[in-house]
Amino acid sequence: MAGSLVHEIKNPLSTINLSAQLLQEEWKDVDTPKGQRALRRLQVMSSEVQRVERIIETFLRFTERHELSLEVKSLNEMLEDLAEFATAEAERSGVQIRLGLSVDLAPFSFDVDLVRQVFQNLVQNARQAMSPGGGELILKTDRVERDGVEYAIGEVIDTGPGIEAEKLERIFELYYSTRDGGTGLGLAISRRIIEEHGGFIEVQSVKGKGSQFSVYLPLERKET
Ligand SMILES: Nc1ncnc2c1ncn2[C@@H]1O[C@H](COP(=O)(O)OP(=O)(O)O)[C@@H](O)[C@H]1O
Ligand SMILES: [Mg+2]
Structure with missing residues (x-):
């Protein structure tokens, strides 16, 4: 419509x-x-x-719905590549990228281009949140079970200023942005992509300490 x-x-x-x-x-x-x-x-x-x-x-x-193009891929490898790619620019703004990738996480089926776009958005937000002072950006993976479903988790953790509770409720809204020159598209599109995979994004944040975005992707796709 x-x-x-x-x-x-x-x-x-x-x-x-x-x-x-x-x-x-x-x-x-x-x-x-x-x-x-x-x-x-x-x-x-x-x-x-x-x-x-x-x-x-x-x-x-x-x-428009994204047409998922699913392939069995390693989330760890994708994040390693992304970290390598982002390191130079991050270091210029005083941000150290660290990886904590789980060896228990085997390759699984997801749309690698779309999911990469999600993590690029999250990394960019983290970097921007820590600007200009810099800080630490951690990319982590893990696997968990939630309500009987097995998930891969990819986390983007920063030591930025954090997000207040009232703001936290709004950050996934389309066009919501508190940044100069921000579009407010990044998180709205990211949530959308992850939901299209049958997953979800959780965020935890402590004012003055930092934020943590956790992306849950189901390891087994339900037939639709
Ligand atoms: N890591 C983070 N730390 C602090 N605030 C954040 C972080 N990530 C997102 N935000 C907040 O969420 C808002 C929306 O993010 P996003 O949808 O990517 O749009 P944009 O980056 O264009 O502002 C940001 O403007 C910012 O207020
Ligand atoms: Mg953004």
Whole structure:
């Protein structure tokens, strides 16, 4: 429903954008003050229409179900690669990355690209939370049983400022962000991806001490 509404809106928007661009072409050599003003207004129109298009695009990406492409993969290896990739940038902001990977965790079936995206989001948030002072970022794995279901857990732990209880209830909301330049998409999309895998994300946080995000992924997929 949201998806088709968005598609309906996109067509007239791109017509408006195209018309504004054609008008700009026509007016670009006009050197009267009035013409210059008109040109500037057309430029504002174009860039605002493009902004609406981008907002709609991200909303669409959020509402559309991801088609999971499942493969048997090692979560440990994925996190090792991610840590290696993130280390240089982390160290530049004074963040030490440490790994605590469980040897009991065998490969299991998940969408490695989507799950990697989740951990990249969590690592980025942790790094940003510890900026500019730096701190410690720990990536951990484990396996547990909950209500008769076996799960792999991947944890991202930081020594940042933590999250207050009132904020904690809202951080997974779409567009909720307390950061300058934040989009509020990271955690909403991450939760979505993990739920599509039949899992869930838990968060614990102590003000002034840090935060811990625990991603639970079922080791056995239920037939759907
Ligand atoms: N590790 C963390 N430490 C402190 N606050 C966090 C952490 N991760 C997320 N948050 C809070 O949750 C909000 C939403 O995060 P997210 O959905 O990734 O959006 P964004 O990163 O664009 O702000 C952040 O703006 C921040 O307030
Ligand atoms: Mg984020």
